[in-house]
Amino acid sequence: MKQNVLKIHPNDSVLVALTDLEPGERVQNDGNSLIVTEAIPAKHKLAIQAFEPGDSITMYGVLVGKAKHAIPAGGRLTTFNVQHATNSYDLHAAAYQWTAPAVDQWQNQTFMGYHRSDGSVGTGNYWLVIPLVFCENRNIQVLEDALVNDLGYGRKKSYxxxxxxxxxxxxxxxxxxxxxxxxxxxxxQSLNGQLRLFPNVDGVKFLIHDGGCGGTRQDAQALCGMLAGYVTHPNVAGATILSLGCQNAQVSMLQEEIQKRSPQFDKPFFVLEQQTIGTEESLISQALRQTFAGLMQANTTVRKPAPLSKLVIGLECGGSDGFSGISANPAVGHASDLMVALGGTVILSEFPELCGVEQELCDRAVDAETASRFRELMNTYAQRAQEVGSGFDMNPSPGNIRDGLITDAMKSAGASKKGGSSPVVAVLDYPEPVRKPGLNLLCTPGNDVESTTAEVASGATVVLFTTGLGTPTGNPITPVIKIASNTTLANRMPDIIDINTGTIIDGEETIQQAGERILEHIIRVASGDLEIAAVRHGQDDFIPWKRGVSL
Structure with a gap:
């Protein structure tokens, strides 16, 4: 008989409904019977005990809320009777002990990647065309019209x-x-009936944005740092940059940020400034010639074997539901631990969705300095959100709430499972690059696309993206593998889902088995053997973060 409820942690005071529960239905908890007092949809939570106003509610072993009104044992937790609450946290001196999972079967395995002169290895080989300011967006679109279809990179589906x-x-x-x-x-479509002119180049990508001028100098610096992360990225062969000339985000600023990340930068890199060149025709003609020359150079790079330790995995979630924290996220967490054990790098971001689990992450930090930086960035972010009247408690979206994530702490406790259990080796502030193998924490918003864009700027060569409601998010240069938390979603939206971990909820496999399956999928995608849904659909989402309050 299929299990109908789940207690995630021994200290929890709530159960997760795995199926729709009816009033009067009897469920089992730790050998004791509990009568359901009202209809409780799957993914939502029911009280193990009676709660009075002010009582603490625990899930995943941490405080996730407090009762606003009385809740009977067997009653449903809702936004009406529960409010967001978390415990305070502090730095601990005790060293974190981690038992790495066994990885013998992957120890000598490789993936086929693009080797760069700085020692990094990409999972793709893209050429970038980037505006330094939004004033150049139209010229970028003109270049896109001139390049994409004729070079064989047009999208495959036509309506x-x-x-x-x-x-x-x-x-x-x-x-x-x-x-x-x-x-x-x-x-x-058949890509205009022609093959790619440059078969070893995976695509020409155009990073249109609305920044570069009109904001603060800090906005311009952050934008140039983020763009430098893309230019120096292992998945990028070279870039064409269009500048107007008078904007805040100057070419010199971008070049400084590139040097910070890659002191021996040697990729083909062309900069064209419209106010210096003159007419649009001259600008576009010169950009086309230089881009073609760069593509010819990029096409000489081919895939070669590389150890799995060269992979950098971004961890992301979006459109989460009440199953995300017990299927997709912990499965990704196990895959993350496998990657760390193999010497690879993983990036966990979305700081508003780490609210309530700060103590655990501080305790996992490799040293006091790392823990202290995490606390500082979290406190600063939380304070700025409160100053504009939008605390972390306002993070859950209507879709999250509808599917059982009724407080930010509850959402965060499940979201953090993507980071597995390995030590935190570094804490990065946007848009810093990763430099250490192991689990890195990156300060970003919870917004799916802003966070994914930032993870890639920091060096992610593959992104694992979990979803319970369904979201088509992708990235221009890094494959974003979409992982469903439930089988219903996987069946309803098969065109955007790559992996189904609803098998865990269905009792067909364990979290560990699903995590191993995810790792095998990563290797195939990284090698170019498997095209994921977001790449197939040309889902090139790209939103730089302006460092304002974004939840």
């Missing part, structure tokens, strides 16, 4: 046939109802 069919219905005088009920066909 043009559907438009033609609808047009024909309107011209034939069909009714609104007939148009709404029309059975339309989707056509698959």
């Amino acid at each position: 043009q046939r559907q438009t033609e069919e609808l047009k024909a219905l309107v011209q034939a005088g069909r009714t609104v109802e007939e148009v709404l009920q029309a059975d339309l066909q989707t056509a698959e």
